[in-house]
């Protein structure tokens with residue numbers, strides 16, 4: 001459910017016509033609905049209100065600081081994967097004790113940053129990382145709170161690029177090896193072993209893989225307990241999928257019920273790291289038709305947004321629904337490829353898509369673009385990154401202004417031997 005609806009043939013975000021935003025800020029732009037974001041957080045957290053649970057929003061899905069501020073104000077913590085994301089969360093006013101740090105390749109400076117800020121937990125993903133964290137904690141004369149991320153070897157049945165819990169994936173530590181590391185960590189005076197964690201993948205649309213992973217982790221927790229190792233929290237990661245076209249993922253309510261049933265009796269704080277399910281359907285990308293082009297093989301709709309703005313179709317062949325911002329009264333449709341201006345054949349937003357016939361100047365809304373949209377965008381082809389807008393009722397705010405040409409060369413300098421000034 002979201003708040004992008006038609007009113008008298010015009011697409012609105014909450015009470016603001018998208019056409020109005022386009023005329024004020026230009027195109028393309030991402031537009032997020034505060035009511036939808038709020039609703040998603042509430043829906044996800046409500047079933048857990050009577051248990052000791054913390055929802056650590058996965059910042060990488062959408063890391064705009066205004067979006068973060070909103071989610072944090074609704075009680076969320078944060079799951080971060082870099083020092084940069086820690087910086088963003090702190091800028092947005094995040095509570096340190098609600099931050100967990102995931103990722104297979106944390107650098108020394110990032111670990112140091114996290115330890116100095118005294119976050120809730122570093123989710124350690126290898127024996128070498130454990131050692132490095134211990135050494136840095138010792139140097140800083142502190143005790144590092146750590147969880148160990150296990151790899152439960154579960155197939156999440158999602159796109160191979162976003163599956164993370166299989167032994168062939170780089171993430172986590174295979175359960176068999178993990179036991180030894182738990183022992184090592186529990187004896188290390190520089191480490192405070194606080195949890196166990198896992199994350200099996202993204203855009204998971206069935207409950208079974210989550211439950212299989214939980215069962216396997218439950219067994220590990222039992223084994224650890226019997227061997228005298230105590231932890232405080234279980235972090236079950238994120239990954240719950242959303243509807244882009246005809247997927248039918250479990251409702252967060254059903255996900256919650258299944259998780260709570262599976263974990264009944266386990267006296268541990270529960271941490272979850274949802275990303276996509278919170279922001280995915282709370283955002284869209286609005287783009288303008290530049291040209292239409294007809295070849296003997298294809299009909300192209302060339303728009304002003306491209307793979308650098310939204311890479312999911314090009315990267316994962318992902319489906320994003322695309323609808324005209326103004327509903328057409330005509331019944332005429334065409335099967336088209338919606339493509340951007342970037343010089344790559346992989347630059348498409350949709351392929352072989354049946355759509356109402358459109359003309360240059362028309363606005364199109366790329367739906368379900370709130371997650372892994374702007375956060376994965378780049379400046380490829382020297383395209384300034386687009387604006388981001390947050391709508392709240394009948395108000396809207398620019399929460400990231402469109403980049404200017406000067407922004408494109410920020411930090412670039414001439415090598416001194418090339419002459420001239422910077």
Ligand SMILES: *Cc1c(COP(=O)(O)O)cnc(C)c1O
Pocket residue numbers: 058060061079081102103199201202203237238239240273274275276277371
């Ligand atoms: C990406 C990621 C998430 C969020 O995944 P979603 O599919 O967006 O819910 C959670 N935890 C970790 C460790 C991640 O890497």
